[in-house]
Amino acid sequence: MARYILQRFLGMLAVMFVVVTIVFVIVRVAPGDPAAVMLGPDATAQDVATLRARLGLDQPLVVQYVYFLGQLLQGDLGQSIFLDRPVTTALAERAEPTFFLTLFSILIASLIALPIGIYAAYRRGSLFDQAATTAAMLAASIPSFWLGLIFIQFFAVRFGLFPVSGYGGPDAGFLVRLQHLALPALALGVVSSALILRFTRASMLDVLGDDYVRTARSKGMGEFRVVMRHAFKNALIPILTVIGLTAALLVSGAVITETVFGLPGVGNLVVSAVLRRDYPVIQGALLVIAALYVLINFAIDMLYLVVDPRVRY
Structure with missing residues (x-):
């Protein structure tokens, strides 16, 4: 190990x-x-x-x-030309919206994809399976910023359920922040769920026909326990991999979504830096995003040790 x-x-x-x-x-x-x-x-x-x-x-x-x-x-990413402050300070000030947007997006994507993918594999070839596969392909083809604009039009402008844009005032509480993050997180989560759903279904199909699953059923074990305890547990390695990759991509790929919703996150900062030619900020943001990408993948590798005992040996 x-x-x-x-x-x-x-x-x-x-x-x-x-x-x-x-x-x-x-x-x-x-x-x-x-x-x-x-x-x-x-x-x-x-x-x-x-x-x-x-x-x-x-x-x-x-x-x-x-x-x-x-x-x-030494942790020094340089000095911003336009903001006249250290790049680390500028990134730290914008980290909170991006962090919570990524976290909520991956939670929404997992809550949508995992149960649907598991049940679609269990009911392989059924109408539900075909509908889930079609919906996943459709979600994967929709740009997140376009879906975000649709959500703004219906849920923010027409029904007034959520704020149109922004992140609340300086003294806004967590619930107010959550309201501002709901629509962008939902837009990113729906689009990201497509890949997780398809990998979950494919991974479950690989293990549902294995000998140990048939043995568990022959012993009279309930279907829910067979699927969740035996099949799903052994299918977790590729599922964890795709969830980790999706989370890493969300950190680096939420630039347009943050711009559409006016979130003062790292993505919005990078867009502004590109327009202002503030190279130190662009350089620092690239390094931080790359470091987060690598750390997320390292964390997923460490989760393999917990999920699959064979990795420890």
């Missing part, structure tokens, strides 16, 4: 090293002078030179890379 954990941890470090290197190169190989791009066409040569010195772009590339790594090891 220790070897398994060590391998996964070293793999995580290797992936992050590659990501850090790619992000460093992207800023340096951008067309033109990055400092001039950030400041815009009206900047003077003195302004560009000052910003180049501030960002360390006047140093040799190797020196810049070593300095960049040293900053990261």
Whole structure:
């Protein structure tokens, strides 16, 4: 087990090293002078030179890379040009809406997909199974931002059940925040449930015909216990994998949805940074999102140890 954990941890470090290197190169190989791009066409040569010195772009590339790594090891992602504050501070201020949006979205997706996928596999070939498969294909083809606009039109504008956009005032309580997150989380959850549903159904179909399931039934065990305790437990590995990947994709893919609903999250911050050419914020956001992606996958690998005893050996 220790070897398994060590391998996964070293793999995580290797992936992050590659990501850090790619992000460093992207800023340096951008067309033109990055400092001039950030400041815009009206900047003077003195302004560009000052910003180049501030960002360390006047140093040799190797020196810049070593300095960049040293900053990261100290938790320093640089200074935002437009916001005039550390990138870590700007990201921390926007982390809460993105975190809860991702959490609620994956919960909604799992609550929709798991029971439907399990029952569809149990009733394979039935009308319910065909309807569930068709609905999953339809949900997978719908853009989340379009579904969000439909939800705004009906549930916010027409019926007034939820706020149209925003995240509440500075002193808003958790229930108010939850009202603002309901529609975007539902839009993302419905779309994300399609992949989880299809993987749940496929994984359950693989185990429902195995010998141990037939043995449990021959012993007179109830169907619910057979399906949930024996079949579902052994089908969890691929299901956990796709849930983890979906959660990681939601962290990085909620940019458009946050913009549509006016949520002050990381995605909205990245969109603003791109429009303002605030490269330090873009660079820092990419690194944080990549780190979250890797950490989520590492956590899923650790869950394998709990779900499947064979992994421990």
